[in-house]
């Protein structure tokens with residue numbers, strides 16, 4: 153089981169969260185879901201996608217880096233005292 157939550161605005165589409173059942177991780181499921189959403193919004197004319205990821209969530213950061221996202225900013229104490237790294241990707 154897996155989920156991907158997005159905010160699909162044309163101006164600033166955003167991945168809100170993504171999650172994969174612990175027993176099904178490292179099988180490429182999250183990467184595949186990101187690929188599908190990128191293709192979907194690209195077909196609607198969107199050129200850039202954004203997300204925030206907690207600075208202590210190394211697995212998610214690796215996932216997004218692996219998918220081609222780059223860090224573009226920092227939101228201090230965004231998640232209950234934990235910084236958020238703002239990332240984006242040109243699609």
Ligand SMILES: CC(C)(COP(=O)(O)OP(=O)(O)OC[C@H]1O[C@@H](n2cnc3c(N)ncnc32)[C@H](O)[C@@H]1OP(=O)(O)O)[C@@H](O)C(=O)NCCC(=O)NCCS
Pocket residue numbers: 168169170171172173176177178179180181182183184204205206209210211212214215216218
């Ligand atoms: C982050 C998460 C969604 C990744 O899902 P996944 O389906 O396992 O990810 P993928 O199999 O597509 O991984 C793609 C790449 O991301 C990186 N990656 C994923 N999990 C990783 C981990 N635990 N440690 C290091 N790198 C990791 C790797 O580069 C991986 O490629 P590889 O397996 O060939 O080395 C999953 O670990 C999860 O549900 N975590 C809990 C929820 C969460 O933190 N969500 C993010 C909120 S923003």
